[in-house]
Amino acid sequence: MSTASRATSLSTPDAVAAARRGTPSPAGPPPSAQKKRLNRRENLAGYGFLAPWLIGFFALTVGPMAISLYLAFTRYNLFTDPVWVGLDNFERLFADPNYIQSVTITLVYVLVGTPIKLAAALAIAMLLNYRDRGAAFFRSAFYAPSLIGASVSVAIVWRAMFSAEGPVDSGLSLFGIRLGSWVGNVDLVVPMLIILAVWQFGAPMVIFLAGLKQVPHELYEAAQMDGAGPMRKFLSVTLPMLSPVIFFNLLLETINAFQIFASAFIISNGSGGPGGQTNYYTVYLYKRAFADLQMGYASAMAWVLLVVVAIIAFVLFRTSKSWVHYGGDTK
C-alpha cells in the first residue's frame, strides 16, 4: 500500500517536470506559450516562498562551513589575512597534548554517558507506560530537567550542589563516603558532568514512551500464553519492537553528547579546569578560537569533529541492519 502511494506521488512531479521542460508529455498535447509563462511564474513563486530558508541555508550554513574548511588550512588570527599553511594545523592537532586529552575526556563522556542516559530514559519510560494514572504529570515532571538542563542557571546550581559541604557531599557523608568537592577534583568532574547529562533523559524518554505505546498488546499476550516471564518479554518483545526507536535515540544522543559545551563551560568558569577535565572538544575549540584567536586551528578541530561524528553515524547505520527491526520485517 505504502509502496503504491509512493509510486503515484513520484509519477506526478515527473509529469509536471516534463511539462515544464517543454518536452511534450506522452499523455497530453504540447503546452501553449501562456501555460509556459504560468508555469514559470509558479516556479518563481515557489522559490520565493523558499527564499527565507534558502538564504539562511546558504548564508548561515553552507557559506560558513565552506569558509571554515578553507580556514582549517590557514593560520588566521582574525585581524590579519589568513595565511595558507597546508596541513600544519592538523599536524599540530595530533601533537598537542591538550587536544589528545580533550578528545579522550570527550570520548569517555560520550561512550559512558550516552548508554547510561538511554538506559535511564528507557527505564523511566517503561515505568510511565506501566500505568496510565498520573502519567501526564510524571511525563512532564521527568521531562523538565531536559528543558532547563543545558541552561546556565542549572550549571551554576550544579556547581554549588557538588561543592565541598554541598548537598551531594553531605548526602554521601551520611553513608560514610567523604569525597569533598567534586568540582575541584580531577577524578570526579567527568562523572559529575555525566550525571548532569543523564539527569536530562527527558527527550529520549518521551520518544521511548511513544515507541512503547506502539508495541501491539497482542504480542505480550501471545508471549504470556507461551509462558514468558517479564524478563523474557522485555528481551524478546519490547527490545526488538523498540529497536528503531532505540536506534534513533542512540544516534541523536551520541551526536548531542559530542557537542557538550554549556555545562562544562559554566562549571569550570570557562577555564577548562581542573586539570583540563572540563576541556571538552567544543570548549577547547572555543578557547582556541576566541581566547587564543587561532581560527585556523579551531576550524581544523571543527572539521575533524564533523568527520568523526559522520563516521560514527555511518558505523551506527551499518550495524543497525543487524539489530534494528522495522515493523513488518521478515528478518
Added chain:
Amino acid sequence: MFSARRNRAAATFAAMALTGAVVLTGCSGSGESASGGGGEGGGEPVSLNFAFWGNDVRAAMYDEAIAAFNEEYPDIEVNVSFLGFPEFWEKRQIEATSGGLPDVMQFDYSYMRQYADNGLLLDLEPYLGEQIDTDPLSEQILGIGVVNDTTYGIATSTNAWTMFQNPKLLETVGAEPYEGGGTWEDYTEYVAGVTETAKAAGQEIYGGTDYTGRIQNFEIQLRAEGDALFTEDGEPGFDQERLQEFWEEGEALRNGGALPGQRIEEIYPLSGFDSALTTSELTWDNFGAGYLGNLGEEYTELTLTEPPVTVEGAKDLYVKPSMLHTIAATTEHPEEAATLLNFLVNSPEVGAAFGTNRGLPASETQLEGIELDGLDAQIRDYEESISDRLGDAPPVPIVGFGSIEEKFRQLGSDLGLGVITPEAAAEQFFQELDVILAQ
C-alpha cells in the same frame, strides 16, 4: 535542460537574496536614524558605549563616575557594560573583527600593540590638548600609550608588584607577618610555617599560594638576573630549562606548604586571599580595594610588603601603567568620546570615586581628588618605599601576550593539581609559545 532549470532557480535565488539584503539594510538604516534622534531637549544628544573589566565593587565606582560626568555633560549618554578580565577580552576580540567595539574602553597594556597594529584604535593626537588635557600627565605616562609613534591610549594609573598580607587572619592563626624582601626560599619556608601553625590549631588557613603560578613572579626573577620575559625583538628572554627550574621551586608549596590546587579550583574565580584562606598573596598593588570588597566587612585592613628578591640590590620591580583608556577607531563621535576619556583620566570626581581601585592615579588633577587614607595611602607609601628596587618598565608586550599569560596560569593550575610535571609543563609552554610567536 536540467541546467536551464537550475539557472532560472539561481536567478530567482539571487533576486530574492538581493531583496532580502535590501530589506535588512533598510531596517538597520532606519534603526540608526531613530536612535540618533532619540534624545530630547537642547543640543545634539549623543550616546556612547563604554566597557570595562572588573567586579561589582568597580562597577559601583564607575556608576558614580559616570553620574558626575553627566552632571557636567548631560547631552552625552553613556551606556556602561562590564565583564571579568578574560571574558572582557574574548568579547572585544569578536567585536574587533566585526567592527562593533565600544566607543571608549578601559584597556590593558598587554593588548595595546595588537589593537594598535591592526588599526582598531583611534589616533588620539588631534584631541591631545583639546578635549584631552595633557598638563596633569607626565611625559612618562603619556609615553605609555604610544605605539609606533602614535598615541592610542592614556594610562589612568600606575601599579607595582607587591605582597598583600591579611593581619586579622594572621592574628587568628597566631602567626607573625612576613617581613618582606628575603629570598624565595625564605618566603616558601614562611608560608609552610603559617600553614603548619594553622593546621595544628585545626584551622583551614594557609600562609600563601604557590607563587610559581604567576608569570609576574617569574618575570621579576628574570629581571633580577638581568633578563626579561621578552626582549625588545619579541623573543623569549628565558629557555625551557629556566622555566622548569622555576616551576620546580614551587614543589614544596604545592606539596602541602600552600593552598592546595584543588581548593584553588573550587573557589575560582576568587583567589585564596579573597576567600580568607591565605594570609599572603603576591600581586599588583591596585588589587587591595577589590580584596577588601570580596573579603567582606569582617576585614578592614591589609598590609603591603616587598616581594622576595632573587639577587640583593636588583632592580627587579617596575611601575606598570595600568588601565589605559582608548577609543575605538570606528566611533561615530570621536570628540565626545575624547571628552569622556579625558573625564575618566583627569577629573578629581573620578579620582574620588575610585581611590586606588585602578591603581595610583597618574593624573595630578585626579590624584588631588583623592583623600589618600587607609589602603590608598598605604599603596602610595609602598610605591615610594620600593623606589630602590624599581627598574625600567619592560617594552610594550608582544602580540598574544594575553594568551601566553593565560597558558602560564593554566599550566600553573595543572601543576597545583599534580596532573603534570614541571618538565612536561615547561615543554608544553614552549610548544605553545612557538605557535603564538608564529601567528
